[in-house]
Amino acid sequence: MTPENIKSEVEASIPGCQLEIVSNPSPSGQHSLRIDPAHAVAIATFLRDAEPLRLDYCSNVTGVDWPGKEISEKVKVKKLVDGVEQEVEEIRKTQTIGHLEVVYHLFSMEKKHGPVILRMRTEDRAERVHLPSLTPVWRSAEFQEREIFDLYGVIFDGHPDLRRILMWDGFEDHPMRRDYVEPDDFEYEPTAHDEVLERARQHRTVMGPL
Amino acid sequence: MFGEGILKGLAETARNFLGSYVSKKRLTTVQYPEQRLPQIEAYRNFPFLVYDGDDWQQGLRCVSCFICEKECPPKCIIIEKSTDKKPDAVGKLQFYPKVFNIDVSVCMSCQICVEVCPFDAIKMDTDFELSSTDRFSGLLWDKKHLAKSNEHYHKIHPTEAAAVDAQLAAERAKIAAKTKATAEAKPATPTPPANANGAGPNAANQPVPTATEK
Amino acid sequence: MSTATEPVRILPQSPANSGSDSGEGQLLEVSMGPQHPSTHGVFRMDVVLDGERVVRLKPVFGYLHRNHEKIAEHETYLGSMPYTDRLDYICSLTNNWAYALAVEKLAGIQVPERAEYIRIITAEMTRFLNHAALIGFLTQDMGASGTPLMYAFRERETILDLFESLTGARMMCNYMRFGGCRVDLPAGWLDQAKKFAATLPRFLEEFERLLATNEILMARTQGVGVLSKEFAVNAGVTGPVLRASGVNYDVRKVDKYGIYDRFAFKVPLGEHGDTYDRYMIRLLEMRESLKILNQALRDIPEGPIVDPKTKIRGFKPKPGEAYGRIEAPKGELGFYLISDGTANPYRYRVRSSCMMNLTVLEDLCIGHNVADVVVILGSIDIVMGEVDR
Numbered sequence: 001m002t003p004e005n006i007k008s009e010v011e012a013s014i015p016g017c018q019l020e021i022v023s024n025p026s027p028s029g030q031h032s033l034r035i036d037p038a039h040a041v042a043i044a045t046f047l048r049d050a051e052p053l054r055l056d057y058c059s060n061v062t063g064v065d066w067p068g069k070e071i072s073e074k075v076k077v078k079k080l081v082d083g084v085e086q087e088v089e090e091i092r093k094t095q096t097i098g099h100l101e102v103v104y105h106l107f108s109m110e111k112k113h114g115p116v117i118l119r120m121r122t123e124d125r126a127e128r129v130h131l132p133s134l135t136p137v138w139r140s141a142e143f144q145e146r147e148i149f150d151l152y153g154v155i156f157d158g159h160p161d162l163r164r165i166l167m168w169d170g171f172e173d174h175p176m177r178r179d180y181v182e183p184d185d186f187e188y189e190p191t192a193h194d195e196v197l198e199r200a201r202q203h204r205t206v207m208g209p210l
Numbered sequence: 211m212f213g214e215g216i217l218k219g220l221a222e223t224a225r226n227f228l229g230s231y232v233s234k235k236r237l238t239t240v241q242y243p244e245q246r247l248p249q250i251e252a253y254r255n256f257p258f259l260v261y262d263g264d265d266w267q268q269g270l271r272c273v274s275c276f277i278c279e280k281e282c283p284p285k286c287i288i289i290e291k292s293t294d295k296k297p298d299a300v301g302k303l304q305f306y307p308k309v310f311n312i313d314v315s316v317c318m319s320c321q322i323c324v325e326v327c328p329f330d331a332i333k334m335d336t337d338f339e340l341s342s343t344d345r346f347s348g349l350l351w352d353k354k355h356l357a358k359s360n361e362h363y364h365k366i367h368p369t370e371a372a373a374v375d376a377q378l379a380a381e382r383a384k385i386a387a388k389t390k391a392t393a394e395a396k397p398a399t400p401t402p403p404a405n406a407n408g409a410g411p412n413a414a415n416q417p418v419p420t421a422t423e424k
Numbered sequence: 425m426s427t428a429t430e431p432v433r434i435l436p437q438s439p440a441n442s443g444s445d446s447g448e449g450q451l452l453e454v455s456m457g458p459q460h461p462s463t464h465g466v467f468r469m470d471v472v473l474d475g476e477r478v479v480r481l482k483p484v485f486g487y488l489h490r491n492h493e494k495i496a497e498h499e500t501y502l503g504s505m506p507y508t509d510r511l512d513y514i515c516s517l518t519n520n521w522a523y524a525l526a527v528e529k530l531a532g533i534q535v536p537e538r539a540e541y542i543r544i545i546t547a548e549m550t551r552f553l554n555h556a557a558l559i560g561f562l563t564q565d566m567g568a569s570g571t572p573l574m575y576a577f578r579e580r581e582t583i584l585d586l587f588e589s590l591t592g593a594r595m596m597c598n599y600m601r602f603g604g605c606r607v608d609l610p611a612g613w614l615d616q617a618k619k620f621a622a623t624l625p626r627f628l629e630e631f632e633r634l635l636a637t638n639e640i641l642m643a644r645t646q647g648v649g650v651l652s653k654e655f656a657v658n659a660g661v662t663g664p665v666l667r668a669s670g671v672n673y674d675v676r677k678v679d680k681y682g683i684y685d686r687f688a689f690k691v692p693l694g695e696h697g698d699t700y701d702r703y704m705i706r707l708l709e710m711r712e713s714l715k716i717l718n719q720a721l722r723d724i725p726e727g728p729i730v731d732p733k734t735k736i737r738g739f740k741p742k743p744g745e746a747y748g749r750i751e752a753p754k755g756e757l758g759f760y761l762i763s764d765g766t767a768n769p770y771r772y773r774v775r776s777s778c779m780m781n782l783t784v785l786e787d788l789c790i791g792h793n794v795a796d797v798v799v800i801l802g803s804i805d806i807v808m809g810e811v812d813r
């Protein structure tokens with residue numbers, strides 16, 4: 001089953017859904033399908049139940065953080081320089097907002113094929129981080145979606161028990177995000193590393209002795 | 211019969227228990243500090259620095275190229291380069307480490323430093339009785355503590371050390387031939403000192419990471 | 425991981441548990457672990473009990489969480505290899521293999537024949553020692569204190585010696601490399617391994633006689649913690665636990681990774697999906713492992729052990745992603761890697777079989793006694809190094 005076939009089949013059965021093939025340039029050749037969150041549960045149920053696919057086993061669910069990038073491009077603008085109109089090159093910088101992505105690796109235990117890879121994106125990394133949970137479709141997503149919520153901060157709507165799983169309840173940040181800054185006091189013990197020593201010393205001068 | 215399975219199992223334990231009186235193989239416990247198992251040759255524990263000859267300061271093979279410091283996964287090697295140069299194992303003028311520390315409380319005995327070193331300067335030791343009363347400075351080993359002779363290396367890993375020695379001898383012969391050839395061609399110019407960032411014996415088959423690499 | 429509650433507390437009265445003053449019918453919330461001797465590491469379960477019966481059970485973990493995935497994002501590809509040893513620290517060689525396989529997929533590296541054989545030999549030995557140790561631990565949890573475990577450890581010791589003379593370490597092997605293995609087999613290793621493999625059938629028989637028909641073991645395990653076929657598939661359970669429920673799914677047969685298609689072996693399947701089947705499946709898998717091991721030791725060819733094109737330093741795969749998985753002793757162990765073309769992976773993900781198998785723990789335990797929880801947990805076979813990562 002190529003991603004193209006799956007795409008056309010899903011689009012034929014679920015009206016209005018949008019799928020996009022994300023090609024993978026590496027030799028592994030594992031291409032994936034980006035699905036739109038609004039239809040995610042319907043698509044997932046279809047993939048699980050429809051006869052030729054029967055992707056009954058969701059093996060791996062994981063998050064990926066794509067922070068916003070600064071893209072600078074050169075643009076030609078017309079400007080008045082010393083009263084004469086001239087074409088001047090300017091560097092224009094745009095900031096993309098970035099997004100969090102959730103990746104599902106699906107296999108079929110019945111038909112023994114796979115992987116089919118689904119991806120979903122949040123709209124940004126701060127506020128609009130809601131995605132539909134696929135735990136009602138595959139129970140195996142339960143702990144893994146909790147883990148993504150814990151480490152990346154994606155909020156899965158419809159998850160039966162969305163709590164932190166690896167970090168403790170009072171913890172606030174999401175440590176797997178790429179811009180996560182570890183607290184300066186995470187390691188009090190002086191080791192041979194000067195930076196660590198220095199950081200611990202600074203922490204102590206700010207917070208008082210242990 | 212109920213209980214048959216239990217009796218069968220007990221017969222098995224009895225056989226093992228009684229067997230231990232006749233068969234040495236069934237007595238598997240070794241009374242450690244008094245008795246010791248023979249050391250397995252490939253065993254590795256923590257790294258040490260090899261030196262040739264008698265003087266550990268002069269003979270250190272390490273040229274302080276920082277490759278192992280960069281590649282060590284938990285970053286437990288700390289090196290400071292010298293400002294002057296001395297001849298290395300194959301006779302080229304090279305820098306040497308002014309400071310070479312390994313924090314063995316962090317080191318995880320992975321042997322990656324040994325694999326990446328192009329100069330065969332760092333190898334794995336087999337000593338495992340390392341308790342210390344000071345858990346910080348007692349486990350931060352400096353250059354002096356780390357330096358062990360090539361004979362020691364031969365004693366603990368004979369096969370590996372013989373292969374390394376043969377390779378180094380070949381390098382030395384090649385360099386000697388080259389120096390002779392250049393000396394004959396242009397007698398006035400001395401051999402250019404090798405640059406410190408890795409034009410070592412293995413530089414031809416093991417590319418040195420470029421500066422862009424993290 | 426949630427914050428610790430007081431070990432024992434009586435839940436406030438609610439319409440659901442309105443009992444009398446004598447305490448009858450009241451629900452007790454008990455925290456089992458994290459220092460409980462039978463939780464296989466620092467693992468805690470929030471158990472709500474009605475008398476002896478479990479009505480709710482929430483696994484709580486994360487005590488061993490060190491964010492292995494984040495650390496790996498700051499390491500080179502090779503630099504993560506020693507860290508994979510520490511995932512499931514009983515089976516470091518299969519962890520190495522899973523990671524090496526994922527990187528090989530990502531970069532399109534071929535593995536020479538001899539290295540494939542060495543990988544299979546070490547992996548099957550690992551499976552053998554894991555299953556033997558697990559049966560020991562499981563019976564220990566049931567109260568067979570020591571004997572089976574020590575018999576298993578005696579055998580494990582020999583395997584660890586073989587590992588040590590090959591890789592240099594007993595448990596933290598760090599042996600596989602992208603495109604092969606680190607060193608070749610030392611002289612005499614194969615003969616030693618063959619000699620050892622010849623003693624294994626006797627050990628297996630002894631081990632089976634010791635317990636398989638034991639009435640106490642049967643009473644404690646048969647019908648306890650039944651996992652249905654459909655639920656097991658939906659919950660993503662893999663490995664022996666899945667096959668004990670009768671689902672024929674073994675990544676060695678499905679993906680045929682490495683050169684597993686050249687070996688004749690069967691996949692044992694259970695019928696009932698209860699704890700006894702999960703125990704039995706491991707005994708049978710040990711027999712199959714032994715078959716593979718014997719074939720591999722017989723057929724191993726001479727040749728290089730590592731692809732000469734791969735570099736130790738400066739390894740930078742092209743941008744892209746790959747998911748590689750193997751059948752580790754505990755289930756499907758997968759690595760998902762995204763490369764952005766630099767020396768460090770952009771994303772490094774471990775699909776841990778132990779953690780996924782824990783998903784079903786609550787469903788298996790509900791309705792059973794507290795003492796059965798320990799047995800069911802033991803039969804799932806978890807190692808906290810891999811659950812928490």
Ligand code: SF4
Nearest residue numbers: 272273275276278327
């Ligand atoms: S890689 Fe070898 S030569 Fe370079 S600094 Fe380390 S020990 Fe010295």
Ligand code: SF4
Nearest residue numbers: 282317318320321323
């Ligand atoms: S053995 Fe591993 S952890 Fe220890 S110093 Fe060498 S590279 Fe670092």
